[in-house]
Amino acid sequence: MEKSLIQSLADVKEIKIKPERKLFSATPEEILRGETSDIYFIRTHEILSKIGLVETPVTAEVFCRRAGVFAGIDEVTDLLASQDVEIWALPEGTPMQAKEVVLRIKGPYGEFGIFETPLLGLMASSSGWATAAREVKEAAAGKPVLCFGARHIHPAVSPVMERAAIIGGCDGASCILAAKLAGREPQGTIPHAMILIIGDTVKAAQAYNELMPPGAPRTVLVDTFKDEAEETLRVAEALGSDLGGVRLDTPGERGGVTPDLVKEIRARLDQKGFDHVRIFVSGGLDPERIRILSEAGADAFGVGSYISAARPIDMTLDLKEINGQPFTKRGRIPGLTHSTRLVKMK
Template identity: 60%
Template sequence: MAEIRNLADVKKIELDPNRQIHSASEQEILDGYTTDIYFVRTVDILDSMGIADKTVTAEIFPRKPGIFAGIQEAFNVLKNKDLEIWALPEGESFEGKETVMRIIGSYREICIYETILLGILASSCGWATAARECREACKDKSFIVFGSRHVHPSVAPVMERAAFIGGANGVSNILAAKLLGIEPSGTLPHASFLIAGDTVSVAQAYDNTMPENHKRIVLIDTFKDEAEEALRVAKALGGNLYGIRLDTPSERGGVTAELVKEVRARLDMEGYKDVKIFVSGGLYPDKIKLLSEAGADSFGIGSYISGASAIDMTMDLKEIEGKPIAKRGRIPGRVENPKLIRLK
């Protein structure tokens, strides 16, 4: 495998006929295999004219406001090139048309990576922005991102990492957690209770199996009325129970503010005021606010983040050989942004 430099290199690509996963590998991305072919064609044409190595200033800007994420990957794509690189810090907010990344150097070294850079930033910023909306809805309460099941596994760690940058307190995806230097978070699935046939017996086995410092949160909507099951689990685990989780399916009305209020009240009446209520299942900012006001303490959020639209990113050439330039409709020259920091 070698880095694509021209159309001849594209012709030489041969894939393993036994390849089982269609997503690009790390090396394939770094070698330019996921770029749009017209950028490779551009290099060949400019080479024939002897101008592919002109020094350019390229700037990337978003089409709408959001939270910046993905720059570590974007930087890693370019870090071995002879380029000057500037960007916003990860987690920084931006406005539409604001310069979020600036690259200066030979156009040959930038051209083939435009597609890749824009894709990395567009997806990551979209996920981080959705997570920030959830963060604002949760206020000072915690939330974990549970979105991996909604996206292709090749990008699931990228998505959950971006959500953490956007404001999540934890991630359930193992690889995402390891990339962040934290431990993955999560409770138990309905399957564990269905196989055992009883919530309390699983809760007790869970309690006996986990280390002492583990926060025991038990799902209580599998078999019985949620309030009844919450009390059964609380009595069985006593002070070892950190919280209960509500994930009532839509077929039974989902998790509502009224349900949260009832479970909270019944736990309090029986002396379990310290038991937290963790909620999940189709949550979005407005619903998070309602459930929080009703007494929910923490949230598991999946599809609102994983299904967030990418934030369109555009790369423009703003200078060629130090001279301001732009296509029609754009103003020539750099769009300065004091928030940019030099990465290389």
């Protein structure tokens, strides 16, 4: 039988961790039951229940601490889907200003109070990732950007991160589940591991070209064994018109991908008649490097840690009305904040 929503300290005490549990990440069911909430919200719910005030009608507002791209509201509305509340919010992907109200919830406090912790976290993390994605996409000035950040964070949240990156502006993601959740197909070709095992970049490229479906992009890594410019021409001559692009992922130990390297490869490709081959760059990219490499001739970018390591945008929830009357804590203005941008979500 499915457990019900946590409402008391007794309910918390009944939570047992099974010995056979394999991962420490919360399941959707645990989040929906309130098991990822801070304990003081459970204490509050129990006390208010015992003194007859848990159903007090209130209106809460959430504001962001800094500007960015708002994301995470789809999960928030799903989190509160079964609760008797009304929700207004900025739509997913909307630019937000510092201190702007991004979410308003109206209803009995007992219907949503215990969810304050997870709903703030859902928006804070996703908004941080979406904002970083918007920054790299703007730096690329319209050129394609893919999110390659799943390997840098816990797999339980990597789909959330890469979905948020797409909301922020990325053109795709490599994580399978993330892309599917965003209504896309995952993007990416081959890792260095395959080329190392086969033992030759050209042989690996030929195997990929022969065995992968026609719609799979023919973009080949060219920094595994030899000089990138030399390897690029070897692959281009072997695949000809089938080759769509080459990927530069030169490690920092060898100086990383430089503007001069991009310029040289572009010139050599053009001189040999391979002007259709695009240059895809990845590896430690940030907005500044993207702008520089784009000017040098890079056509597309794969960004990982700049997005995955983005700082969450702190969100703060305040009660602004109680029993229909303006009421809040010191330092805040009582009553609803005027906003023409909030949209009714529920």
